[in-house]
Amino acid sequence: MQKKDYLTWSHDKLLHEYKDLSKRKKFGLVWENKPEEVAEKCKESLPVLKEQKKKEIITNNNSINHIFIEGDNYHALSVLNYTHKKKVDVIFIDPPYNTGNRSWRYNNDYVEKEDRFRHSKWLSFMSKRLRLARNLLKEDGIIVVTIDDYELFTLGLLMDEIFFENNKIGVLAVESNPRGRTTNKFFATSHEYWLVYAKNIDVANIENLPLTEEQKKVFNLKDTISPYRLLPFRRSGGLSTPEERPNSFYPIYWNEEKGKISIEPFNDAVKIIPLDTTGRKRVWRQTRPSLMEAVERGDMVIKKNGNGYTIYMKDRIKSGRKSKTMWIDPKYDASSHGTVLLDKILNRRNAFDYPKSLYSVLDILSILASKKKDAIVLDFFAGSGTTGHAVLEINKRDGGKRQFILCTDNQDNNGSGTKIAEDICYPRIKNVIAGFKDSKGNKIPGLGGNLRYYSTNFVGNVKTDNDKRILTLRSAEMLCIAENTFEKIAEKKELYSIYENANQITGIIFDEDAIKEFKNKVKEYNKPLVIYVFSYNHTYDEDDFKNINNLIKVKPIPEVILNIYRKIYKELYKPKNL
Ligand SMILES: C[S@@+](CC[C@H](N)C(=O)[O-])C[C@H]1O[C@@H](n2cnc3c(N)ncnc32)[C@H](O)[C@@H]1O
Structure with missing residues (x-):
């Protein structure tokens, strides 16, 4: 069929085509129609972050600042669409598996097994979040989503739709429950799936796993170059006959005294052809040129x-x-290296139902980020915080500066009276960063790092100029996260704030009348300076910022933030008659 050139079509013809296409049957996904309340909330108010200063953990001012966001991840991901667009290297998420066992709520109601739309609800929930998450990945970024058989097929289709089928780089089967789920009527489920997708397979790269001691032992010989093992050069099994591989069938000439191997006959050479033990002709593993290269290498x-x-x-x-x-x-x-480990860190029994094994997350991180020592790793279904723990551990092992961003809601932890963010995830991360005493009183040293704790918050939807001022005032935390500058070094309430890290200063001017005063203040500092300045639109007066020596960039706000929200929420704000 000839490709349609839609660019040349009239409006009416296009509309007709659109209606026609919408009626066609489509493979796959059925969506939940009832809107999700957390998303609808963004029609009335816009998400920002509020820092919980009391919960910050600082072990060393020059260490990495990890980020913890308490709240619904739809809102957290919206904020990150401003602060971290295309900045994230690895996303690892372990969403609710929608088992129907009162473990996941949609619009505040548990989704039960009998609910005919349970897959659709889960799909709509996941789809919104995965679309927001995709915007955060760097071009060479990679996402891993864990799942079990309840939603495997739904998730697979959804991932193919959002990340595209050709970017699927692996579907892992991880044996997380070696004893098998004894409550299963037929097969005892012992594994789950980890779906791995690249943002762009053409630029994605992953690393090998280091060899285990067992695997190293196989290479039991050694020469001046390296340990090695010997593999037969004659091929056996499939595709091993001259008819199937004519280029790999040829004689090899050999003289032991001269130590000479050649593909050309020479004096005193014996001729060796690839015959198997029954005398049948086979082929060599490699063609003539590759053989001669191996001879050159002494292999x-x-x-x-x-x-x-x-x-x-x-x-x-x-x-x-x-x-x-x-x-x-x-x-x-997951039991021994998730549940038991977590209980030890929190000094509590059965603290959380579904932690991953720390080592499974560590291994996936070493494959995805062992060479990216300053990678940003995001987990927006953080639960007990295994991903954060794994980032701290891998940094400790190789001196890396990877940063984690964890987000989890603070829902009641399955009726236990504890809250997931405050009572499980945060204390775990705190203990792992700063160290703790186990139940026997042994001191477990901390892995180091800092933590900045935020909860999601809202400002009324921005309709007036005054609303723009309010949004700017409440965006300070977002801007600090975007710039990675967390130490407040100066402030004039509602006029300006100044923050720093080891390499940079960030100034936020909330009121344009304070520009002069701000400029006087920043003369005290000589680190490179980024300025955010309040403006009703996208512009600012360049003359206002002349002659600041260390200035790198001036960025007017809040229009850029609003634009991000307009873009990601366009579905929520679309006109009714479309
Ligand atoms: C399966 S657990 C993740 C466990 C985690 N991988 C670990 O090792 O501890 C999923 C977590 O996502 C959280 N969660 C579910 N819906 C959420 C939402 N909309 N926003 C933020 N967190 C959510 C739940 O509180 C739950 O703790």
Whole structure:
């Protein structure tokens, strides 16, 4: 069929086509019609962040500032669309699995097994969040979503729709419950799935896992170059006959005294052809040019074998191995290395129902971010905070400066009377950062780092110029996060605030009448300076900021923030007659 050139079509013809296409049957997803209340809220008010200063944890002023956001992740992701657009390297999420066992609510009601629209509700919930999350990934960023059989197929279709099928780089099966779920009537489920998608497969890159001691042992020989093992050079099994691989069938000439191997005949050479033990013709593992390269490298070994010869090629030890899709290892057991570990850190029994094994998250991070030592890692279904713990651990191991951003709601922890953000996730991260005493009184040292704690907050939807001023005043925390400058070093209430980190100063001018005073104040500092200045529109007067030596950039606000919200909420604000 010829491709349609929509650009040349009239408005009416396009509208007709649109209606026609909308009627067609589509493979896949059925959406929930009832809007989600947390999203609808954004029609009336816009999300911002409020810092909970009392909950900050500072172990060292020059250390990495990790970020904790308490609140619904729809709102947190909206804010991050301003502060972290295209800045995130890795997203790891473990959303509610929608098992129907009163473990997940949609619009404040538990979604029960009998609910005919339970998959649609979950889909609508996840879709909104995944779309917001995709905007945050760097071009070479990668997202991992964990799931079990309840929503595997729904999630797979959704991921293909949002991230595109060709960006799917792996579907891992992780044995997280080696004993198997005994409550299952038929098969005892012992594994779950980790769906891994790149933002753009053409630029994505992942690392190998380091070899285990067991795997290293296989390379039991050694020469001056490296440890190696010998693999037979004659191919066996499938595609091993000359008819199937004519280019790999050829004689090899060999003279032991001269130590010479060639593909051309020479004096005193024996001729070796690839025959199997039954005398049938087979092929070599590689073609002539590759064989000669291996000869050059000193990688070919020929041994006399009865009346004949066996040819081997050295398989050299690798620095790591490509991760396989099946992850089976006692260290991935979520009970021993999730539940038990968490209870130990919190000194409490059965603190949280669904923590991941710390080591499973550590391994995925080493594959996705071992070389990215300043990666930003986001988990917006943080639960007990395993992802944050894994980032702290991997930083400790290799001296990296990766930063985590965790977001979790503060819902009651399955009727236990504890709150997930305040009583589980935050204390865990606090103990892991700062150190703690276990139940036997042993001192467990902290892994270091700082934590800045925020909760989601709202400003009335911006309709008037005064609303713009209010939004600007309440955006300070967002701007600090965007600039990574958290230490407040000067402030004049409702006029300006100044923040710093080791390399930069961020000034926020809330009132244009305070520009002169602000300029006088920043003369005291000589680090590079970024200024946010209140403006009713996208512009500011360049003359106002002349002759500031250390100035890098001036950014007018809040129009940019509003534009982000207009863009991500366009569905919420679309005119009724469309
Ligand atoms: C399966 S748990 C994640 C467990 C986590 N991977 C760990 O190892 O502890 C999912 C978490 O997402 C949180 N959650 C669910 N819906 C949320 C929402 N809309 N916004 C923020 N957090 C949410 C729940 O409180 C729950 O703790």
